[in-house]
Amino acid sequence: MADTSVPAQVEQRPDRLREFWFYFRENRGAVIGLWIFVVFAFLALFGPWIAPHDATLQYREAILKPPAWQSGGSWSYPLGTDPLGRDMLSRLIEGARYSFFVGVIVVSIAASGGIIVGLIAGFAPKWVDAVIMRIMDIVLAFPSLLLALVLVAVLGPSLVNAMIAIAIVLQPHYVRLTRASVMSELQKDYVTSARVAGAGMLRLMFITVLPNCLAPIIVQAALSFSTAILDAAALGFLGMGAQPPTPEWGTMLAEAREFILRAWWVVTFPGLAILVTVLAINLMGDGLRDALDPKLKRS
Known part of the structure; x- marks a missing residue:
């Protein structure tokens, strides 16, 4: 009996991974989102070696240079330059690093704290559970972006404070x-x-129960990743997040507002970067939900 049970235990995890991938790849949008996310992560990790220019370096002779395929453009600046002569492609790649960093840090802080408090609420006496949940209800009663703005206004405008908020x-x-x-x-x-x-109690919470609660939490983490990127861009656009000359996508949009009619590329490309990244992560989150939720699996 021992000879047959051990291989079964060893093969259990690969079987689960194959089952997960089987259901995940049935959602084609999720697969596309996954590949876009992989490209996004690659740019974030290897951006300094990929970007053709320094993201903060100003080329005064090339202010508001159009994209290379447009009349007056140059392949030295494939996506054109901004009002200060900085290369748009390099700033978008560097902005991917900041967005990825924001998503990882925000999800790590929110998930770790939320899981611990949620476990305490689930195992605690009813009155403790009631107090915790009423506090959470109060926080949820405020519009999320408005509450984030208030917190950043108290802490001071910066990318770190925006992530905390x-x-x-x-x-x-x-x-x-x-x-x-x-x-x-x-x-x-x-x-x-x-x-x-x-x-x-600790073993029940973290060893026995928590592993069986991870499926919906993983899906929520994927969706929170995109929400974090979007909220950070919104705060940056309002001047309460990353501060210039940081090449964060929302800050780039804020800096380019007055040039929207003269130079369409300085607004279009950061906006598309936010749109494509957030959409890809949301599609990937839908695929994770389909693959991890037993109720949605088709026999």
Whole structure:
């Protein structure tokens, strides 16, 4: 019996991965979103070696240079230059690094804090659970961008403070999702068996219950990643996020507003970068939901 059970345990994880990929690839939009996200991550990680110019270097002889395929353009600046003569392609690639960094940090802070608070709410006595959830309801009652603006106004305009504010705004979603998953799992037999076996509270929370709550949390993390990028761009556009000359996409849009009629490329390309990235991550999140939610799997 031992010789047959061990290989079964070893093969269990690859089988799950194959099953996940089988259901994920059925959603073609999700696969396209995944490839776009891979390109986005590649640009974020290797941007300094890919960008043709320094993102903050100004070429005074090439101010508002049009894209290379347009009359007056140059292949030295494939996507043109901005009002200060900086290469648009290099700034977009560098902006991908900031957006990726924002998404990773915000999701890490919001998810880790929200999961811990959600676990506490799920296992705590009813009055503690009620207090935590009412606080989360109060936070959710405010429009997310407005609350982020207030927090950044208190902390001071900067990219770091914008990330902290967005993470605080997104945290209640993880708290509610984790608590709901925990409450559902606590009714199952394996949790009762673990209690009878003498498992401590921390082991029940983090070893027994949490791994079975991860599927919806992973989907929420993917969607929060795109929300973080979008909110950071909105705060940057309003002057409350990344500050010039940081090549963040929202800040680039803010700097180019007055040139929208004279130089369409300085507004169009940062806007398209935000649109394509957020759309790709949302499509990937839909695919993750389809692949991880047993109710949506087709037999």
